[in-house]
Amino acid sequence: MFGRISGIAVNTFRESIRDKVLVTLLVFAVLVMGSARVIQPLALGEESKVVKDLGLSAITLFCVLIAILVGGRIVYKEVEKRTIYIMLSKPVRRWEFVLGKYAGLMAVLLVSLLFMTVAFYAIMFIVKIDAPAYLLLAVMMTFFELAILTAVAVLFSTFVTPIAGAVFTFAVYFVGQLTRDLKLLAAMSPSPVVKIVSQVLYYVLPNFSNFNVRGEVVSNALLDPNALVFSILYAAVYTATLLLISVAVFSRKEF
Amino acid sequence: MAAVVEPVIRTARLTKVYHSGFRIRRVRALTDVNLDVEKSEIFGFLGPNGAGKTTFIKILMGLSEPTSGAAYVLGRAPRDARVKARMGFLPESPYFYEYLTAAEFLRLAARLAGVPAGEAQGRTNGLLRLVGMEHAASQQMRGYSRGMLQRIGIAQALVGDPELVVLDEPMGGLDPVGRKEFRDIIVNLRERGKTVFFSTHILADVEMICDRVGVIIGGRLVDVGRLSEILSEDVESIEVTVKGASGKFRKALERVAQRSIESGDLLLLTVRGDEDVDKVAAIVREAGARIQALVPRKKTLEDYFMAHVAKAREA
Numbered sequence: 001m002f003g004r005i006s007g008i009a010v011n012t013f014r015e016s017i018r019d020k021v022l023v024t025l026l027v028f029a030v031l032v033m034g035s036a037r038v039i040q041p042l043a044l045g046e047e048s049k050v051v052k053d054l055g056l057s058a059i060t061l062f063c064v065l066i067a068i069l070v071g072g073r074i075v076y077k078e079v080e081k082r083t084i085y086i087m088l089s090k091p092v093r094r095w096e097f098v099l100g101k102y103a104g105l106m107a108v109l110l111v112s113l114l115f116m117t118v119a120f121y122a123i124m125f126i127v128k129i130d131a132p133a134y135l136l137l138a139v140m141m142t143f144f145e146l147a148i149l150t151a152v153a154v155l156f157s158t159f160v161t162p163i164a165g166a167v168f169t170f171a172v173y174f175v176g177q178l179t180r181d182l183k184l185l186a187a188m189s190p191s192p193v194v195k196i197v198s199q200v201l202y203y204v205l206p207n208f209s210n211f212n213v214r215g216e217v218v219s220n221a222l223l224d225p226n227a228l229v230f231s232i233l234y235a236a237v238y239t240a241t242l243l244l245i246s247v248a249v250f251s252r253k254e255f
Numbered sequence: 256m257a258a259v260v261e262p263v264i265r266t267a268r269l270t271k272v273y274h275s276g277f278r279i280r281r282v283r284a285l286t287d288v289n290l291d292v293e294k295s296e297i298f299g300f301l302g303p304n305g306a307g308k309t310t311f312i313k314i315l316m317g318l319s320e321p322t323s324g325a326a327y328v329l330g331r332a333p334r335d336a337r338v339k340a341r342m343g344f345l346p347e348s349p350y351f352y353e354y355l356t357a358a359e360f361l362r363l364a365a366r367l368a369g370v371p372a373g374e375a376q377g378r379t380n381g382l383l384r385l386v387g388m389e390h391a392a393s394q395q396m397r398g399y400s401r402g403m404l405q406r407i408g409i410a411q412a413l414v415g416d417p418e419l420v421v422l423d424e425p426m427g428g429l430d431p432v433g434r435k436e437f438r439d440i441i442v443n444l445r446e447r448g449k450t451v452f453f454s455t456h457i458l459a460d461v462e463m464i465c466d467r468v469g470v471i472i473g474g475r476l477v478d479v480g481r482l483s484e485i486l487s488e489d490v491e492s493i494e495v496t497v498k499g500a501s502g503k504f505r506k507a508l509e510r511v512a513q514r515s516i517e518s519g520d521l522l523l524l525t526v527r528g529d530e531d532v533d534k535v536a537a538i539v540r541e542a543g544a545r546i547q548a549l550v551p552r553k554k555t556l557e558d559y560f561m562a563h564v565a566k567a568r569e570a
Binding site: 003004008011018019081082083084085086087089090091092093254255 | 346359415
């Protein structure tokens with residue numbers, strides 16, 4: 001079982017790193033982080049904060065793009081190109097296939113995240129601002145956010161086309177940033193329909209805003225460790241649930 | 256004490272209906288197909304394009320579920336992973352990960368098929384040699400021709416040393432040399448006790464290597480058996496070529512024949528049996544003409560196939 005899942009994961013990883021999309025995104029991420037060097041003089045007295053804000057935001061943004069653009073077609077492409085026939089004609093169970101694809105994509109994101117983080121610290125070193133390890137907390141939380149988002153992308157890619165999958169995943173990501181507003185809307189709206197819909201959305205959609213601690217780490221504010229642990233557990237449960245649904249959808253699929 | 260030998264493939268009233276356009280249109284791809292394929296035989300699954308061959312194979316591979324009826328492969332349900340470990344599959348016009356080299360891909364296939372890590376390399380090399388692809392083994396598959404993909408396709412199907420090999424149109428995209436090599440590979444598999452099930456619409460492939468054939472037309476299995484059973488050994492007709500018959504004699508000859516074709520001085524007659532040949536001979540003698548050739552024609556697979564397709568079209 002482990003051999004088959006890791007075989008599919010390694011293949012997915014290989015596919016992604018030999019893909020131009022990933023390389024392009026990584027190059028752009030480094031360029032965006034490096035542009036801090038240009039805008040730095042404009043930020044009077046706030047240089048270090050601007051570089052850090054920009055760097056951490058770029059890491060999150062580009063990893064999210066990788067998850068959406070690469071993840072959105074990860075299963076669909078195998079169906080479209082009919083490589084799935086080969087995979088499923090081997091003693092590979094369908095859940096093993098889905099988990100293998102997910103694991104491979106997470107490996108790609110982990111490597112991308114590490115690469116960008118190293119680039120980020122290198123840039124801070126070059127522009128000579130202090131680079132505390134505390135910033136890594138924000139990167140770590142981004143990883144857990146990506147775990148959920150990738151599971152969303154994999155789920156969509158089991159039943160819709162890559163473009164539709166990317167759009168839906170992006171929509172989930174976008175609304176997931178605003179779930180606090182949804183709760184507010186549910187509380188304040190006079191219409192019962194809006195109340196119910198926004199309440200359902202609040203509970204069903206992933207709450208991504210919990211994973212954004214970039215403001216806090218940049219301003220060196222203290223973070224509540226309990227809240228962080230809760231967010232990580234939340235990510236684990238949410239991801240596992242999405243993967244279970246993906247497996248259920250994929251197992252019923254006919255080719 | 257003889258063990259009960261189960262058929263390698265068994266289907267019982269296998270039926271598949273596809274729905275399209277929001278379930279308004281129904282397409283019957285397979286209707287009540289009952290088929291047994293025995294151990295160590297080469298079974299040819301023959302049918303024109305769109306007859307239901309690929310649908311049947313997809314159900315055998317667990318890629319698709321029957322609407323009704325049942326399929327068993329090696330005595331189990333097709334989706335069972337234990338079945339997959341004992342079979343190999345080559346899909347129609349296969350396509351692989353273009354970013355992998357052939358060697359990388361075969362190692363992946365070996366890993367998924369459960370080949371022990373220590374043997375994977377040796378197995379991969381052996382298969383590359385078998386299908387004549389050693390020269391391109393470390394080249395990314397994006398540049399491969401259709402024939403090269405087909406060769407890698409059969410290599411990956413054999414990677415787990417399966418008991419049953421299912422091949423969907425294995426000769427597609429191959430040149431005559433490639434076809435010969437593929438036939439040799441298939442015959443060699445049978446010699447090693449393996450069972451081969453392959454679909455095709457090319458009759459020559461079937462005639463050369465198959466032990467038994469099944470003919471599927473319009474989703475129905477119209478005939479199953481040994482080629483010699485399906486095609487009677489009887490002489491179907493006799494072609495007589497007559498030289499130098501003219502005028503009323505020519506008219507008389509044409510009346511005896513089922514069919515006649517004129518070509519200058521020659522007359523090609525198709526007659527039914529020996530009696531008609533005698534009649535032709537008598538007229539020819541009277542006319543002072545000559546019989547140039549006499550060719551008995553047996554029914555070919557092509558005649559058989561065309562007759563069935565014509566019958567299905569009428570129905």
